[in-house]
Amino acid sequence: MPRKKPRSSNRLISPSRFLSPNRIVYGTLLLLIMIMGACVKQKIEAPPPFSEFVASAQSNKGSYFITDDSSSVFNIPIGISAVSNTNRVIRFSVSSPSGAVSGQQYTLSDSNSITIPAGIAVDSIPVRGIFSAYGSGRLDTLIFTITGGDVAPLSVNNTYTLTMQQYCKVVTDDLKGDYNNCYDLQAGSPPSGPYTITLSDIVSTGPTTATATMVNLWDVGTTLTLNLDWTNPANFKTIIPQQILYVDPTYGAVTASPSGTGTFSSCSQTFTISYSITVAAGSFGDFVTTLSR
Numbered sequence: 255m256p257r258k259k260p261r262s263s264n265r266l267i268s269p270s271r272f273l274s275p276n277r278i279v280y281g282t283l284l285l286l287i288m289i290m291g292a293c294v295k296q297k298i299e300a301p302p303p304f305s306e307f308v309a310s311a312q313s314n315k316g317s318y319f320i321t322d323d324s325s326s327v328f329n330i331p332i333g334i335s336a337v338s339n340t341n342r343v344i345r346f347s348v349s350s351p352s353g354a355v356s357g358q359q360y361t362l363s364d365s366n367s368i369t370i371p372a373g374i375a376v377d378s379i380p381v382r383g384i385f386s387a388y389g390s391g392r393l394d395t396l397i398f399t400i401t402g403g404d405v406a407p408l409s410v411n412n413t414y415t416l417t418m419q420q421y422c423k424v425v426t427d428d429l430k431g432d433y434n435n436c437y438d439l440q441a442g443s444p445p446s447g448p449y450t451i452t453l454s455d456i457v458s459t460g461p462t463t464a465t466a467t468m469v470n471l472w473d474v475g476t477t478l479t480l481n482l483d484w485t486n487p488a489n490f491k492t493i494i495p496q497q498i499l500y501v502d503p504t505y506g507a508v509t510a511s512p513s514g515t516g517t518f519s520s521c522s523q524t525f526t527i528s529y530s531i532t533v534a535a536g537s538f539g540d541f542v543t544t545l546s547r
Contacts, residue, residue, distance in 0.1 A: 302406070303334050303335045303336040303338070303405050304334070304335050304405060304406055304407060304408040305332070305333070305334050305335075305344045305400055305403065305405045305406070305407045305408065305412075306332070306333065306334075306335070306400070306407065306408040306411040306412060307330065307331065307332050307398070307400070307411055307412070307413070307414040308331040308332060308333045308376055314411065314413060314414050314415065315414070315415045315416075315417075316328060316330065316414070316415070316416045316417070317416075317417050317419075317487075317488060318381065318383055318416055318417065318418045318419075319419060319420075319421030319487050319488070320383030320384070320385050320388055320418060320419065320420050320421060321385065321421050321422070321423075322385045322422065323385075326382065326383060326385070327380050327381065327382050328380070328381045328382075328383070328416065328418075329378035329379070329380050329381075330378055330379040330380075330381060330398060330414050330416065331376060331377075331378050332344060332346075332368060332370075332376070332377060332378060332379055332400075332414075333370065333375045333376035333377065334370055334375050334376075334405050335375070335408075336375065337373060337374065337375050338372060338373075339372050339373070340372050341369050341370065341371055341372050342369070342370045342403065342404040342405055343367055343368070343369050343370075343403045343404050344367065344368050344369075344370060344400060344403040344404070344405065344407075345366055345367045345400070345401050345402050345403040346366060346367065346368070346379070346398050346399060346400050346401055347366060347398070347399050347401050348362070348365075348366075348396055348397070348398055348399075349396070349397045349399070350394060350395060350396050350397070351395055351397070352393065352394045352395045353394070354394035354395070354396060354418070358384065358387060359383065359384055359387045359388070359392075359394055359418070360381055360382060360383050360384060360394075360396070360418065361381075361382045361384070362379070362380070362381060362382075363379075363380055366401075367403065379398065381396070381416060381418075383418050383420075385420060388418070388419055388420035389420065389521070389522060390522065391419075391420075391519065391522075392419065392420070393417065393418070393419045394417070394418045394419070395415060395416070395417050395418075396415070396416045396417075396418065397413060397414070397415050397416075398413065398414040398415075398416070399412060399413045400412040400413075417488075419488065420521050421487055421521070422519075422520040422521035423520065424462075424482075424484050424490075424520045425520070426456040426458065426464055426466075427456070428520070428523065429453060429456060429466070429482075429518075429520070429523060430453055430454055430456055431452065431453065431454075431547075432450055432451075432452050432547075433450065433451045433452070433453065433525070433545040433546060433547055434448065434450045434547065435447070435448045435545075435546045435547065436448060436449050436450060436451045436543060436544065436545050436546075437543065437544050438472060438473075438541055438542075438543050439541065439542045439543070439544065440539055440540070440541050440542075441539075441540075446473075447473075449470070449473040450470060451468060451469065451470050451471060451543075451545055452468070452469040452470060453466045453467070453468055453469075453480070453545075454466070454467045454469070455467040456482070459481075462483065462484045462485040463481070463482065463483050463484075463485070464481075464482045465479055465480070465481055465482070466479070466480045466481075466482060467479065467480075468480045471499065471510070471527070471543060472499060472500070472531075472543075474499065474500045475500075476498075476499060476500050478494065478497055478499065478510065479494075479495055479497060480492060480493075480494055480527065481493040481494070481495060482518065484518075484520070489517070490517055490518045490519065490520065491515045491516065491517060491518075492515065492516035492517060492518050492525055492526065492527050492528075493512055493515055493516070494510055494511075494512055494516075494527055494528075494529045495512065496509060496510070496511040496512065497509070497510060498510075499531065502533065505533040505534070505535060506533060506534055507533065507534070508531060508532075508533055508538075509531070509532050509533070510529045510530070510531060511529060511530050511531075511532065512528070512529060512530075513528050513529050513530040513540045513541075514528045515528060516528040516542070522546075523546070523547055524544070524545060524546045524547075525544070525545040525546075526542055526543070526544050526545075527542065527543045527544075527545070528540070528541075528542050529541055529542075529543075
């Protein structure tokens with residue numbers, strides 16, 4: 255009896271089993287659901303606006319050199335992180351570790367607040383120094399701190415430190431003449447003076463440097479050179495180059511050499527000169543000579 259032919263294991267399955275209308279509809283719906291789920295974006299909420307002092311490189315410090323001019327002002331930049339269509343108020347406090355008082359050393363348009371107008375994000379607090387309050391080299395510090403208002407302050411950027419001092423343009427001709435109240439000072443010794451020193455022939459050596467002819471340092475009648483440097487408006491400097499001050503009958507040549515730097519003020523027309531005195535046998539020590547009219 256002939257055997258039956260075994261069934262082939264490679265029988266083709268009709269694709270219609272998988273492509274029935276119901277399967278196509280269900281598959282399409284599943285695919286659409288997956289695509290829609292992948293495309294749904296999470297809702298991102300913008301952070302609330304904040305107020306802060308706006309400073310270069312976030313230094314939050316400024317230097318105000320007060321001039322003898324009614325228009326003299328220092329503007330402290332302050333702002334809010336987002337523009338609004340309404341006015342917003344920022345409140346602040348002012349303290350001074352050096353003792354500056356509003357109305358005596360400076361004035362503010364409003365004592366403790368500023369209004370940021372609608373449509374802008376950054377404005378400024380105008381500070382006006384009182385020139386006459388800053389004689390004798392007075393230097394003040396003001397610390398502004400945002401305390402609140404319509405927008406909460408950013409805690410890491412809510413203070414601004416402002417230093418204030420008097421500034422007068424250097425007019426070299428105004429510095430010439432006799433200084434009749436000069437004293438030589440040395441640690442541990444009483445002042446020597448008063449006597450007169452004369453400054454003359456002040457010649458510019460650059461935009462903010464000059465040399466002056468100085469007569470009678472140490473009250474010995476000789477002529478020396480004094481260098482002036484006002485490049486840094488916060489630190490006008492005097493430097494005395496090394497030179498022979500006079501010849502002493504006992505010690506020989508007496509030499510004046512720089513010992514640090516001195517200062518000068520174009521406002522009060524006062525000078526300090528820092529130097530050392532030496533002879534061949536040794537040093538007489540360091541001295542400071544003060545000059546005033």
